[in-house]
Amino acid sequence: MRHVLAALAAIAVLLPGSAALARPAETLVGTYVAAPPGSVAAGMTFVVAVSLTNTGSETWKSTAPGLVNLSYHWYDPSGTPVVWDGVRTPLGADIAPTQQRTVQLTVTAPATPGAYLLRISLVQ
Template sequence: MSLENAGTSAWRGLNLSYHWLDDRGNPIVWDGLRQEVGAAPGEQVEQELLLRGPIPPGSYRLALDLVDEQRFWLAELGNFTPKLDVEVAPRDAMAARAFLPPRADLDPDWEERVYVAHTEGYAAVGGSIEWISGPLRRPPDGLEPYAPGGGRNPAFAEPLVCPSLLPPLEPNADVAGLPAWRPEGDEPWLYDARIKLRLRSDRRRG
């Protein structure tokens, strides 16, 4: 896209970014991805705009703006803010890969819930784990936070265990000997306790 510095001072320390708004102009996502941009007074520059769509898919208004980090958005000073109506499509979930151990037993709606979460925009999806074993055997250390119960938890502080991941994400952690993904970077992720699988103890009687 083309940007022109119509002011009398050079642009220094500015980033091109955006807001996602609803049809009434209310902010849905305020802080978009950043791209550093610079221009002398009167200079016109071509700048690539990197976007991450909001969650969930649907109709939104995209507002472009420049930001002086930790100080202000230029729109707050009266700068013109272009706005575009955008239809955000579902994310392609066909390449998602689930990292499951052989002894995993999935709830009947596990695949559907995972697929829907990916199409909403989440690159990494994980859920709860029910440990099935004899009455004298406790779940392995580390699985307590994944006990079934509840729903979506955006503040979940643990890695996603036995996750479903979109490329190029791969497991980057281990919990109780199980593949896991600890959130990193800016890819959106989801923990939903309703996405449940059961793990049976692999202990065999001697």
């Protein structure tokens, strides 16, 4: 079985100006803490527990309008996106500023074996 190596910063912050934002950056500012497996089979779907904290000024909505989901991007070692629009996982409930919630993020590894960087992000 061929594997994909995954790396993820333990804490990531969504910065203003991110392409994933559809509204002002203050809406989706937060921190994430996750521990994905070090390697998985190419093309495999797996689940990562992600602890989210809303450090922004607006509630992350779990329903439309303003629906926010948790998603991910895969990058190759040179920083080129390999999978930009990963599976979207619902938050399960609204998350108000300063609130924390753990979400079970569904992730599908790239189909081609290799070393990749997994970046988790909120999308609206």
